[in-house]
Amino acid sequence: MSSGPLCGLITMLGMSKMSAGEAFVTLATTDPYCMGATVVAKSLRRHGTTRQIVVMVTPNISEQSTVSLEKVFDEVITVDVMDSEDRLHLALLGRPELGTTFTKIHCWTLTQYSKCVFLDADTLVLCNVDELFERDELSAAPDPGWPDCFNSGVFVFRPSLQTHKKLVNLALQHGSFDGGDQGLLNSFFSSWPVEDIAKHLPFVYNLSANSVYTYLPAFKQFGHNAKIVHFLGPVKPWSSQRLDTMEEFVSQWWKEYHSHAVLPAPMTQLSQDWDKPEQIQENLGRSNSLLTHFSPPSQKLPSRSEPQSHADYSAPLVEHFESSIRTEDEDPHVGTGRQEDRDGTAETCTPLAVDPETEQLEHRRKWELGQADYLGRDAYENIQRMLDCFLD
């Protein structure tokens, strides 16, 4: 993204009023995870981050993925694969594929930055979260499974070769109690649960699907404040199996995946659509409204934006999505599907990337099955409004 003299100059100009030494960092060691990383970058840009956006990749990823990443990231940095090869603990965790997440700890080698926020490639940013840089190492949100451990999908850290070396040594000597980076990092930053409450990020910075299952009333109460969604667990938005929770977020993920990247702040001068602060602000303001459309987890109906086969990720599958999803991408304002009423006050949300007819049929079927969307479309206020219109 920052290649070429013009981009370099623009980036430098922009940096005078930004924090040059801070970056969001993610990781992708396979092509499917590159899809996730792309969404991390695009969603950060959409919400106007002033920080650099960096991805660490391993040498095995395809040329095509590298080219795609270069379009949306400021830096694509190749690192070596680091694998815990801890089959026993990973089997206990039920996630044999997570050994390579040890590669994540290479983020401490990015010493060109003074402070960073790591985001897993399976996260989706819903609003500007630059305030995370006000926190210190190691700040993270509790893990929903064991809240005395932090979840390593979102964390604030300070790059340091010394810390990196200590982490590698700990990994070599003791491994990780869960076979992945999260166990290792929790052993290293072991005072996290008791030491400093400022290092406990609010849960809305790392909202995971299984929390919706386990504590739906809390989600109803606080979910509209969500800032970062984490598709934690073996099923990802880009994989073929269905995610039964957070259907709207999965749609949002696909929408972001297919959208055109929003240019970084200083480069918006080059863009017709994104050059006015109020337009950016308008888009920022739209993000959280999506949550009002969350549907409870009992729904099992097929979603257009997900594959129905049980085959794993494959190129043809992606092609299928690309052709099946309506491309409203040309318009940067469609990101959240919000509609405006007659006096210009935005008041309702519509799910993303779903054509109205299909959506209406699905809605009707769900309603008839007793699966009303009480938090969104079928909320009391909306029904009241419809009745009022009808009676008028």
Ligand SMILES: O=c1ccn([C@@H]2O[C@H](COP(=O)(O)OP(=O)(O)O[C@H]3O[C@H](CO)[C@@H](O)[C@H](O)[C@H]3O)[C@@H](O)[C@H]2O)c(=O)[nH]1
């Ligand atoms: O084959 C892989 C697997 C993982 N990753 C990266 O590592 C991250 C973690 O893997 P993920 O599948 O997202 O793990 P989670 O389902 O989120 O599981 C939990 O457990 C992992 C292992 O400890 C931690 O890394 C996670 O942060 C934690 O949320 C991903 O987001 C990617 O950035 C890859 O690049 N390639």
Ligand SMILES: [Mn+2]
């Ligand atoms: Mn994750």
